[in-house]
Amino acid sequence: MESRAGISKQDIREQIWDYMESQNIADFPRPVHHRIPNFKGAARAAEHFPRLQAFKMARTIKVNPDAPQKNARFFVLDGVRDYSVPVGLDAKVLVDLVVVGSVAVSEKGWRIGKGEGYADLEYAMMASMGAVSQGTPVVTIVHDCQVVDIPEALLEDHDLTVDYILTPTRVITTGCERPKPTGITWSKVSCAMMGRIPVLRSLRSREKQAGRDVTLQDERPPLEARSQHAAPPGAVRRPGDPAPPEASSPRGEDVPSDTVYVGNLPRDTRVSELKRALRERGAAPLRLTWQGPQHRAFLHFQDPAAAQQALSCLQGLHLGANTLKVALARQQRASDLAGGHAREPHPDH
Numbered sequence: 001m002e003s004r005a006g007i008s009k010q011d012i013r014e015q016i017w018d019y020m021e022s023q024n025i026a027d028f029p030r031p032v033h034h035r036i037p038n039f040k041g042a043a044r045a046a047e048h049f050p051r052l053q054a055f056k057m058a059r060t061i062k063v064n065p066d067a068p069q070k071n072a073r074f075f076v077l078d079g080v081r082d083y084s085v086p087v088g089l090d091a092k093v094l095v096d097l098v099v100v101g102s103v104a105v106s107e108k109g110w111r112i113g114k115g116e117g118y119a120d121l122e123y124a125m126m127a128s129m130g131a132v133s134q135g136t137p138v139v140t141i142v143h144d145c146q147v148v149d150i151p152e153a154l155l156e157d158h159d160l161t162v163d164y165i166l167t168p169t170r171v172i173t174t175g176c177e178r179p180k181p182t183g184i185t186w187s188k189v190s191c192a193m194m195g196r197i198p199v200l201r202s203l204r205s206r207e208k209q210a211g212r213d214v215t216l217q218d219e220r221p222p223l224e225a226r227s228q229h230a231a232p233p234g235a236v237r238r239p240g241d242p243a244p245p246e247a248s249s250p251r252g253e254d255v256p257s258d259t260v261y262v263g264n265l266p267r268d269t270r271v272s273e274l275k276r277a278l279r280e281r282g283a284a285p286l287r288l289t290w291q292g293p294q295h296r297a298f299l300h301f302q303d304p305a306a307a308q309q310a311l312s313c314l315q316g317l318h319l320g321a322n323t324l325k326v327a328l329a330r331q332q333r334a335s336d337l338a339g340g341h342a343r344e345p346h347p348d349h
Helices: 009-022 042-046 053-057 067-077 118-129 191-196 198-209 222-229 271-280 304-314
Strands: 061-063 097-100 138-141 164-166 171-173 259-263 287-291 296-300 325-328
Touching: 042 067, 042 138, 061 067, 067 138, 097 118, 118 198, 191 198, 191 271, 191 304, 259 304, 271 287, 304 325
Parallel strands: 061 097, 097 138, 138 164
Antiparallel strands: 164 171, 259 296, 259 325, 287 296
16 A cells, blocks of 8 residues: 555545455454554465564563564464563563564555554663663564554654564564664653553653653643733632632632642542542642542642642543542632531541
8 A cells, every 4th residue: 555645644544444455354352443453364464474583582571462463472382481571670581572463564664553542652661671772672563554654754763663564464674773762752652551561650760860861742831821820800709619720729728739639529428439540640749638528639749740740641531420620729728628618538337
């Protein structure tokens, strides 16, 4: 297949997915849209894998879990006694060969995934741990129709390239000289990724301590975020109404900005349910002040930067049918967090 000039990565993805479905090349699971597409002939393409010199020399191989690589995994596991062994950040593991899935790939070794960035991120994490290097070969298994021309202008520094392309009919040695990622590009990492991959939080903490820029993709500058939460000029609050997070306190009783307000909690929500939802988004407060009868809680973090990060991660969070209201709580009155109004979380009964 040939890609059109002036198109985007997503255009190429859609072109491949549509073609594989229309020509009945696609295999279970279908439809292949928004996936690393499985295809008829994947097993035949994988037969090239154990014949590669890189495979014969490898002692440690990382294979992704997508369907087209199933037979490659079988070849790797043949005679292997230790597999799927979890390793920590400090493990001295050296990966000799990496197998990734692709939606599209060029004979030059340029690769397009399904658009979520996980293969690029996994490789970058291994690079950060010292498990892979520029000389570590990367293999992908695709149908012949997935080998297309990819404009170099579409490539970014965090994009993973491949050294070998295995199809049902041929083996392509790309000779790609474009550098592979040498570490994590944090500006390409979302809060959702942080929530799904716990080890990322540890890596980020280490790199932050080392003085590197670890600002996430969807983190907003603090000033911008605060201006969005500021109360509009002339806003009026009726007597007896609780002060919303946006309302400022003229008496200097503001809660420090290391606290995040979470409101609109569903009735009968348990503390454990909120904590689980926070963990899934990668938010880990030092302390949680529970105000269940008022359908709200306050999350206390180590510093304003951690609170701002959590604010970004928690936008759009749902519990039950409710979309939770999340804001920096620096505008909340201190008296609302102290005395008889606030209480610490307790175990569910």
